[in-house]
Amino acid sequence: MSEGSRRDEAGFDAIVIGSGLGGLTCAAYLCAAGRRTLVLEAHSVAGGNSQVFRRTVHGRPWEFDVGIHYIGECGPDGMITRILNGVGLAERIVFRPLEPDGYSTLVFPDLRFRVPASWERYRARLVETFPDEAEAIGKTVDLLHRIAQEGRRFQNQETGMGDLGREAPTFLQWGLKPVTELFAAQGLSQRAQAVLLGEQGDYAVRPSKTPAALAAGLTDHYMRGAFYPEGGGQVMAARLIEAIRAYGGEIRLRSAVARIRVEGGRAVGVELAGGEKIDAPIVVSNADLKRTVLELVGAEHFAKATVDRVRSFRMSLPLFATYLGLDIDLHAMGHPNTNYWIWGSYDIESIYEEIEGGKLSSKPLAYVTVASLKDPGNPHLAPSGSTNLQIMTLVPPDYDVWSVEEGPHAARSNRYHRDPGYRQRKHELASQLVDIAECVIPGIREHIEWQESATPVTQERFTHSTGGTSYGIELACDQMGPMRPGPGTEIGGLYLCGASTPSGHGIGGVMRGGVIAASTILETDLMALVRSGEVIGDSKLLPPLREDWDPWRESR
Secondary structure, eight states, X not given: OOXXXXXXXXSOSEEEEOOSHHHHHHHHHHHHTTOOEEEEOSSSSSOGGGOEEEEEETTEEEEEESSOSOBSOOSTTOHHHHHHHTTTOGGGOOEEEOOTTOSEEEEETTEEEEEOSSHHHHHHHHHHHOGGGHHHHHHHHXXXXXXXXXXXXXXXXXXXXXXXXXXXXXXXXXXXXXXXHHHHHHTOOHHHHHHHTTTGGGTTOOGGGOBHHHHHHHHHHHTTOOEEETTOTHHHHHHHHHHHHHTTOEEESSOOEEEEEEETXXXXXXXXXXXOEEEOSEEEEOSOHHHIIIIIIIGGGSOHHHHXXXXXXXXXXXXXEEEEEESSXXXXXXXXXXXXXXXXXXXXXXXXHHHHXXXXXXXXXXXXXXXXXXXXXXXXXXXXXXXXEEEEEEOOOOGGGGTOSSOHHHHTOOGXXXXXXXXXXXXHHHHHHHHHHTTTSTTGGGGEEEEEEEOHHHHHHHHOOGGGOSSOBOOOGGGSGGGSOOSBOSSBTEEEOSTTSTTOSHHHHHHHHHHHHHHHHHTSOHHHHHHTTOOOSOGGGSOOOOTTOOHHHHTO
């Protein structure tokens, strides 16, 4: 009998801690398979990094995304589409494509490069941009393409470990080596390397520690199109919640878990911050890995080697975000539907050296994305005639950078945001980011109607993530794939999903990880069923579609 079939008729079969997309996906599949599952979320809105927040300014509504900006694998055969289809949701979410001939625009000191959603066009444009390196560029792109293809087959279990040498030789040779070694072997210039890594802020690992498989995989993720969910980022969480409830599960908000209860070496349920105890034979943590092991469970319940390993993991660099409401309509003005990655130097390694050394980058570094261009018909994003814009950058995790002595998780207080030093540092960095964004959208400063910023301390406050990161443990060469903790643990009935598991962070990564966690619990290869197009559960149980459906309200 599988663990997932052990049912407590008086309560829940499983508890999922955290309502990020990994936890919601896991819960949706468990519920669809007949396991009554409870999702517990400390915040007042479900969705984790996929949620939105709303503001009203002078009686005018605005809505800003926390973490969904652009995603791949959303076409008819894409992995995200298939995962949603597996619980009957594929037709309930519409994905809008970004500009296919330049979904992202890379901006360097003397070069702009539009990234097309096609390996063939991508290769041709790179060769055209670097004619003196045409042969080396062509070989490098071909290698990255092969690594991605072979890695995809391996990930889909079409290639077993014993077949790697025969079926995935390029992946075996280069996949877990630093991408800089691959570049050096082809003799690429620093400028060409920087352009090839121009979107690497999506995973925030310095080039010399970036696995070639990660660099190749990120590029491949968008080569069949980059997309944004119609209706905003909250749509994905809200539809998964819809499936959880339809299939017999439950979501509880404002329900912070104080500890995971372990008896006789097995998880038996949780205790909430208010003292309430909830029993279940299965507990899945979608919470921060270090907090799960060291705080929610407790080091005393794990082997010393496990605790030492978890403590040694490096966290990814965190992000600083500035949200802007502009009183002009960039969509009506014909602005291209593209992301901007702005790099003030071709030496990306040196930028990471500064940030990892506890300093803000001395060189311009920003990601600019315009939700109003990606989803112009969404009335919640911005008032008519206005624009919703976001600017982000990588920053150090150190509290002293933000004039904070300890984080809100340890302090159990949110008073940090009133500190004059904290507010001044936020204001200064936000102003710098607006200056940087002026190079791609001139004149925006004079059109700002609303401005708000979030630091790593903000991220820690709302998600309890170690170091305030959105990306989990760093996806570096020594923390890649099998070096990361899988869904099963040494404690019976306790499972993990989320950004720090082998599937990694990002929307596609955590959703796939959620399916894999559910597969482990149910002892069924759900990913194989997902790839075959099978729907788990009875989709007729889903509620009728409504024109007045509001994803933010459905997630509260």
